[in-house]
Amino acid sequence: MANLIKMNNVNILISSAGRRVSLIRLFQRAYKDLKIIGGVFASDMSKYAPALQVADKSFVVPGVNENFFIEFMVSLCLKNKIKLIIPTIDTELNILSASEEIFEANGISLLVCSNEANNIFLDKNSTQKFFQEKQIPSPKLYDIETFDIENKVKYPLILKPAKGHSSIGVTKVDNYNELMFFLQHLDKPIIQEFIEGEEFTIDVLIGMNGEVKCAVPRLRIETRAGEVSKAMTVNDLSIIKWCYKLASSVKLAKGCITIQCIKKGDGEIFFIEVNPRFGGGYPLSAEAGADFPKWILQMFLGLTQDQNMQDSWDHEILMLRYDQGLFINKNSM
Numbered sequence: 001m002a003n004l005i006k007m008n009n010v011n012i013l014i015s016s017a018g019r020r021v022s023l024i025r026l027f028q029r030a031y032k033d034l035k036i037i038g039g040v041f042a043s044d045m046s047k048y049a050p051a052l053q054v055a056d057k058s059f060v061v062p063g064v065n066e067n068f069f070i071e072f073m074v075s076l077c078l079k080n081k082i083k084l085i086i087p088t089i090d091t092e093l094n095i096l097s098a099s100e101e102i103f104e105a106n107g108i109s110l111l112v113c114s115n116e117a118n119n120i121f122l123d124k125n126s127t128q129k130f131f132q133e134k135q136i137p138s139p140k141l142y143d144i145e146t147f148d149i150e151n152k153v154k155y156p157l158i159l160k161p162a163k164g165h166s167s168i169g170v171t172k173v174d175n176y177n178e179l180m181f182f183l184q185h186l187d188k189p190i191i192q193e194f195i196e197g198e199e200f201t202i203d204v205l206i207g208m209n210g211e212v213k214c215a216v217p218r219l220r221i222e223t224r225a226g227e228v229s230k231a232m233t234v235n236d237l238s239i240i241k242w243c244y245k246l247a248s249s250v251k252l253a254k255g256c257i258t259i260q261c262i263k264k265g266d267g268e269i270f271f272i273e274v275n276p277r278f279g280g281g282y283p284l285s286a287e288a289g290a291d292f293p294k295w296i297l298q299m300f301l302g303l304t305q306d307q308n309m310q311d312s313w314d315h316e317i318l319m320l321r322y323d324q325g326l327f328i329n330k331n332s333m
Contacts, residue, residue, distance in 0.1 A: 010038035017042035017051035114252030197264035289313035
């Protein structure tokens with residue numbers, strides 16, 4: 001214990017932890033590597049969330065739409081000496097960021113982008129307008145109210161809910177009849193031109209003062225239920241350059257954000273969305289050497305930071321995911 005950092009219970013909370021077992025373990029590894037005293041805690045609405053079973057301490061919490069959610073979370077953090085909350089799902093980002101001053105007044109930090117940034121990226125219409133304003137290449141966005149869907153549109157098209165997530169509701173339509181059918185069955189959809197090419201997800205780390213630290217492109221080889229199941233890190237300098245430009249344009253962004261783009265066979269790149277949180281496939285970037293949990297803790301605690309973060313990870317590292325169960329005695333939960 002003599003070699004450990006002299007800090008009293010530096011505890012962090014991964015909220016809405018769900019199935020993010022790998023993320024919990026990566027933060028636990030970072031605690032061990034940095035010799036920090038404290039714990040990696042997790043919270044979720046369901047006591048059956050797998051991540052709760054591997055955290056150092058776990059909590060079942062109310063849903064984010066409950067009126068007392070913020071009060072409950074502040075009380076939970078104070079009682080358990082939690083100094084940092086790292087949210088992981090879209091539905092809690094705006095609710096937390098809108099209450100950041102309340103948490104800060106109680107000595108609790110949030111690794112969350114500003115409300116302004118969340119409003120941009122949690123609505124796909126706003127995201128496309130942001131891309132256009134910042135001159136970030138993106139697929140053409142059609143005005144659902146005014147364009148001539150019958151005569152002036154080149155098929156196929158992509159429909160997606162403006163506030164969807166996990167690829168739920170994302171639909172490729174090949175003709176007018178399909179378009180009419182799905183327009184009636186999707187909630188407030190947007191319509192974009194279809195871009196054919198390789199799809200990439202890029203894990204981007206942004207420092208506490210908004211500086212971009214690292215961007216790791218992951219080629220999406222296969223997905224299942226909206227989450228990547230097979231992927232590979234790719235040191236694509238053109239994608240990385242654009243991601244630095246995009247992330248640097250976001251006001252008051254911090255922590256891990258996840259950017260998605262499509263690269264055509266001729267090298268042209270189109271950005272399609274940004275998720276202002278850890279992506280489900282981030283563990284691949286970590287195993288390739290981009291240790292965001294360690295770097296986040298270094299930044300948060302004011303420790304000496306690793307240098308050359310951008311050059312720290314390996315090219316062409318593959319992730320081939322498979323199902324694995326956690327088996328526990330129910331009475332121990």
